[in-house]
Amino acid sequence: MSHTRPYRIFNAAHARSEDVTPHLRRITFSGPDIAEMATWAPDQRIKIFFPTDDGRIPDMPDREDWYSIYKSVPVAERVPMRTYTIRNLRADQAEVDVEFVLHGENGPASRWATHAKPGDKVQISAPNRRAEKIGGGFEWKPPADPRHVLLMADETAIPALAGILEELAARPNPPPCEVFAEVADRADALPLPNWPGLNIHWLIRHEEGDPRPGDLLVAAVERAKLPAANAEQAGTELEAIDIDTTVPWELAKATEGAFYAWIAGESEAIMSIRRTLIKERGIDRSLLNLMGYWRFGKVYE
Ligand SMILES: Cc1cc2nc3c(=O)[nH]c(=O)nc-3n(C[C@H](O)[C@H](O)[C@H](O)COP(=O)(O)OP(=O)(O)OC[C@H]3O[C@@H](n4cnc5c(N)ncnc54)[C@H](O)[C@@H]3O)c2cc1C
Structure with a gap:
């Protein structure tokens, strides 16, 4: 059942952006789904699905087997998917911040982040607030009292x-x-x-x-x-x-x-x-x- 799986697919839209530095753009995504998002660690990774260059909006089904569905689509027809980090989640405001390195136009994610404007849609595979137990997708697990x-x-x-x-x-x-x-x-x-x-x-x-x-x-x-x-x-x-x-x-x-x-x-x-x-x-x-x-x-x- 989607509501207790550790991860799910969220529909989200660009709400606003801020250049944290000349090469790092914080994009705030919003949308009702994000009220159901969770984050379990500061290095929580997520997958973002971007529109294709010809404007096809990602439309991944929110299913446990989304990855095999994604991989079953011929490469040329897949929407681009890249890995990012949750920088800040404000589930109570249905907003999540992701910081994109702007490294140019040579990759779909950096290209999207360079040109995106409010209302532009993406999908995000991220932790589910209703998960029965904490899933993975993070590696920052320090010992209790490191010296x-x-x-x-x-x-x-x-x-x-x-x-x-x-x-x-x-x-x-x-x-x-x-x-x-x-x-x-x-x-x-x-x-x-x-x-x-x-x-x-x-x-x-x-x-x-x-x-x-x-x-x-x-x-x-x-x-x-x-x-x-x-x-x-x-x-x-x-x-x-x-x-x-x-x-x-x-x-x-x-x-x-x-x-x-x-x-x-x-x-x-x-x-x-x-x-x-x-x-x-x-x-x-x-x-x-x-x-x-x-x-x-x-x-x-
Ligand atoms: C766990 C995890 C978390 C991550 N979190 C973030 C994050 O929060 N913010 C973030 O910006 N990135 C993050 N990344 C890195 C991001 O996934 C890659 O930089 C990704 O390649 C960007 O996709 P793209 O479509 O822009 O470029 P791609 O299509 O993947 O690559 C196109 C070309 O751009 C080059 N390229 C890719 N990234 C860079 C770069 N940073 N500088 C210069 N050249 C580059 C590639 O070598 C390639 O030649 C994370 C990666 C992982 C695995």
Whole structure:
């Protein structure tokens, strides 16, 4: 029954937008369905279905098997679907905010966000407020009392990062936390919460000769404060992942422990950070979330 499934399909329309920075546009979606939406964590991911370029409005049925229905449609006829993060949900006002990186006209989501206007319709697969139990779609599951948190994000993961920092800042004793956040321009370094013990390093590509996205995060991990190596793990061969076909996605398993890392961004950069942290630095991989949010030059649906 749709009303108790963890996820459902929501009809939504662009209500308004605000440019948080020159490359990050917050779009507020509204519609009666959104009163039934839930979010379970600051990195809650959702799928958004966009209209086709010839104006066909997404019309996915609200069914448990929507994904197989979607995949059964020939690629050329599918409405585009991309993954985003719930930045803020105000179910009482039937509104949800999503922050879109404006990276140009080369992808349907960025193109849509660049041109969308009030009233433009999308559909969203997102958590259901009437779910009997919490579903998944989020990876921020820190231990109760971490002694040190490492967060690394490029612009696509900054909406989740901002939410994570807001959650930590609201704790009675926020933990020591080191953040590396990579963006294109100085003006993209948006205001984030602060507390003693939080150390934010903005990595600005434009000030470093405009390297490939992710390169500054890869270099920065060398100077991150890390726990002692796990001697058994250091030097072990990592399983190969073909990032052209598979999204790198490795998750922390620790429910307690002093260190916890949440790292998301461009897939090749994530693979390189994975090698540095696990193979070279011997960090216990059960403490690390390593997530490819997009792939330079490729399309992940
Ligand atoms: C769990 C999760 C949460 C995410 N949350 C957000 C979010 O809140 N906000 C957000 O903006 N993105 C988010 N992303 C990333 C987003 O899904 C991708 O950036 C996606 O590729 C955008 O789709 P598109 O249609 O614009 O481009 P696509 O059609 O997917 O790609 C077209 C081209 O654009 C390039 N491209 C894609 N993204 C970027 C980029 N950011 N910068 C430069 N080039 C790019 C691709 O390499 C490709 O060459 C998230 C991804 C995941 C997995």
